[in-house]
Amino acid sequence: MNRKSSREAFFLIVLAGVMGFTYTLVTKQGFFSEKKPSLQTTAPNLELIPLTKAREFFESRTALFIDSRHEFDYMRGHIRHAINLALNEYTLHRTRLDGIQKDTVLIIYCDGTECNSSIDLAAKLMESGFSNVKVFFGGWQEWKSADLPAEQ
Amino acid sequence: MKSILSNTILILLVRVLLGGLFIVASLDKIVHPDAFAAAVLNYKIIGSTLSMVTATILPWLELLSGLGLILGISPRASAMTITALLTGFTILLAVALARGLDISCGCFTQDPNVDKIGYQKILENCGLILLGIFLLFTHDDAFRFFPSFRKKPDQPTNS
Numbered sequence: 001m002n003r004k005s006s007r008e009a010f011f012l013i014v015l016a017g018v019m020g021f022t023y024t025l026v027t028k029q030g031f032f033s034e035k036k037p038s039l040q041t042t043a044p045n046l047e048l049i050p051l052t053k054a055r056e057f058f059e060s061r062t063a064l065f066i067d068s069r070h071e072f073d074y075m076r077g078h079i080r081h082a083i084n085l086a087l088n089e090y091t092l093h094r095t096r097l098d099g100i101q102k103d104t105v106l107i108i109y110c111d112g113t114e115c116n117s118s119i120d121l122a123a124k125l126m127e128s129g130f131s132n133v134k135v136f137f138g139g140w141q142e143w144k145s146a147d148l149p150a151e152q
Numbered sequence: 153m154k155s156i157l158s159n160t161i162l163i164l165l166v167r168v169l170l171g172g173l174f175i176v177a178s179l180d181k182i183v184h185p186d187a188f189a190a191a192v193l194n195y196k197i198i199g200s201t202l203s204m205v206t207a208t209i210l211p212w213l214e215l216l217s218g219l220g221l222i223l224g225i226s227p228r229a230s231a232m233t234i235t236a237l238l239t240g241f242t243i244l245l246a247v248a249l250a251r252g253l254d255i256s257c258g259c260f261t262q263d264p265n266v267d268k269i270g271y272q273k274i275l276e277n278c279g280l281i282l283l284g285i286f287l288l289f290t291h292d293d294a295f296r297f298f299p300s301f302r303k304k305p306d307q308p309t310n311s
């Protein structure tokens with residue numbers, strides 16, 4: 001806008017840096033935290049399975065596939081026989097899992113490696129007592145690319 | 153048009169709205185820098201070290217700019233910073249949506265299960281950017297609560 005405002009804006013950035021680094025140094029958080037940031041998950045011990053393993057479960061019919069994407073995406077295409085339980089509608093639709101044994105192998109997937117709803121949904125299912133929850137991290141995109149059985 | 157840009161009540165309202173929003177948005181990030189770094193990392197644009205640096209500086213920049221707008225300390229520089237932050241974030245959102253990311257926005261809370269990104273967020277940001285641009289072009293620096301910070305009006309540049 002003008003030179004004075006630009007100078008002041010630069011000063012704001014420097015001041016924010018000084019305050020931010022001082023605060024995180026004192027509280028041992030953020031930049032000075034001992035642990036590196038990782039993609040947000042609420043279930044650090046969750047088993048992530050690759051396509052080959054997901055395919056094995058699918059072909060042996062020993063697992064229930066759960067699609068954690070929005071219903072709209074599910075309707076456009078999903079892994080054959082998968083049921084839809086969108087993460088943001090978990091509370092509303094969790095009754096879809098009524099009658100399923102708690103030790104059933106559940107394989108959760110979302111769109112692909114760049115979404116986290118499968119992990120978050122898996123965490124919720126583990127919390128609600130399901131003991132055999134896995135995440136197919138390659139998700140719908142990898143399944144579709146491999147031309148494996150799907151339906152709309 | 154000139155009367156709108158000089159309307160002190162309107163300017164003050166926009167400053168309080170935009171400033172307040174940024175102050176509120178900064179608080180959870182300041183308290184939880186690790187979670188905010190993870191939220192930044194989720195956009196998959198920068199690595200973990202840069203996301204830590206971002207999570208360290210950005211919340212404080214939001215807080216200082218918000219306070220600057222409300223308290224009238226360098227309001228134009230604060231508006232400039234806020235507009236730049238909003239523009240950058242909106243581009244980031246658009247890229248994330250185009251890549252099909254299904255992630256939390258990381259805007260007001262660091263809970264990964266709420267406040268997901270979406271086109272609505274882009275529209276909201278565009279509205280806020282317009283407010284920021286409005287402040288950049290206002291003729292009035294009214295309601296500076298710290299008169300000692302007031303300096304002579306800017307000299308017009310000859311560029």
